[in-house]
Amino acid sequence: MEKWADFAALIDQIKEIGKLERKGVDATAQLKKNDELFAVYNELKDRFSDLLSIDEMYSCFPIIRESHDTHKFFGKATSYYASIDGMLFLITASHALDCAASNNIIVCIPGHGLHVLDVNLFIINKSLDLAVYPLSKDDILASKLRMMTPINVEESIGSLYHDEMFYVVGFEASKFKIKPNNVFTYEKPFDWMTLPRATPENLKPATPEIQSDSFFCMEYHRRKQNSLSANLEITGPVPRGVSGGPIYRIIPRDGTFVQLFTGMFIEYHEVYSVSLGIKGAKIVDYLRSIG
Template sequence: MRPKLDAITLSLMQATNAAVEKLKPAVIPIYRRDCEGRIFSHGSAVLLRIDGRTFLCTALHVIDDPFEEGDTLLLDSEEGAFPLDSNFLVSREYDVAIGPLNEEACRKLSYATALMPEDVAIPTKEDRVTGRFTFAEVSGYPASRNRSRPRGIKIKRSNFSFGANIEQIDEAEIRISFNRRKKNDVRTGNSVTSPEPYGMSGGAIFGLRLAKGENPEPKLIGISVAHDVKKSQVIGTNIGLVMEIIRGGWIGTLPSHLSTSIYNAEMVGG
């Protein structure tokens, strides 16, 4: 059995979790409704508010998976689920999709709070060396905690996040260690088994520095897109690539801290 966390580590983890909790309202579930009206948990997404517009960011395979005829992707609201409708721009190579939401969709997503530019940072290889981003929390909606329901029965939203060390950062990809049987409950420090990450694709990767005596300042650094079982890693797409797609597709100019010249047209193209 994995040992219980020591008091200092547990305190750090609790502080980290509390800081990330403030950003989690930007992470929302995506559902799929089949032709018989049954609703299934299907994936996750992150809301960003840039230049007065709200964008939904997710993994491309979440919206591009082969569906049965008559299936519909849905977003949740207090009024009931409604169809996901947006004109997406995508990177097939890096498995991300971004689309603007209209005012009506934003109104229905009243339970969610989009992240602002100051909540986002583009991570680099050097950030692991300097210690700026060495730890991450991945947040999303695992299918095992968001079970399917028959027609007319609402799925209860259940967000889950796990923390782990960042093992790799490059201009396109982030890799985070993940062994679901080697996790600890941040409330108690006890060893726990995490749910399978299926359904968390499209969710947020929040990066931060984990250090004693420092207040954690998590930033959105990536979108979760895959689980590499053999390497025990969760893979994310660097948020810098996402921001470049937003810049090229809709707004033209990004805030200076989110603007970079490292991405070429081939990387961000469909």
């Protein structure tokens, strides 16, 4: 892989920077002190989705709801198809099931159109902002997902370190489109690479039931950034609609990058330039408790 050695070396150096994260140091500020290192970091962020093919990306699906006011459909969140101990689930953020005109959500599945689910069929855990739909063998949705690769969430077991680089996959709500004949279109998944952040002192999750030991923080700046592929400065979008999307940690191994499930995206706090994720180990424990 072109430049793989440079990128792998970068991740090794981020591990060293990550040790400072425990003291609340901004990793991006540390990277900026080294122009060459920061240039490699920006190139890796810009090109990563092209350098790595994540099969599990095709097991992430947008969720659509109906508006109370206009009764039009809109993009609400992201869901993902997951496996653990032979059990299969469709998982999203529990807040994605709140406040809509009906008790139904619509899951958009490539090649299978739109699938309607009753929100009352989901098992809810507000303390993890988690909504889980268990899939049985004779479930119609399960038959539609059979040819897709579920995300192996068991890989998340273990400690979450401050020296990891994260990769987030989801569906930006502003890019959802439903044509009059109910054909759903979306250009491509919203994906971004980011670094961990120490939790800001006054930050509180939007869902008050979430405990501090259940989530972790990641950087997300909307400030203008250079895009090498587009050769211009871009402002990052508000990640609305990404809630419920999987978060991977990135590990260089044998000339390529390996991605391991590490959690689920739940919310963005613009004032702190951070996003929150629920720890994968917490999700695993909960899935096993209901399995």
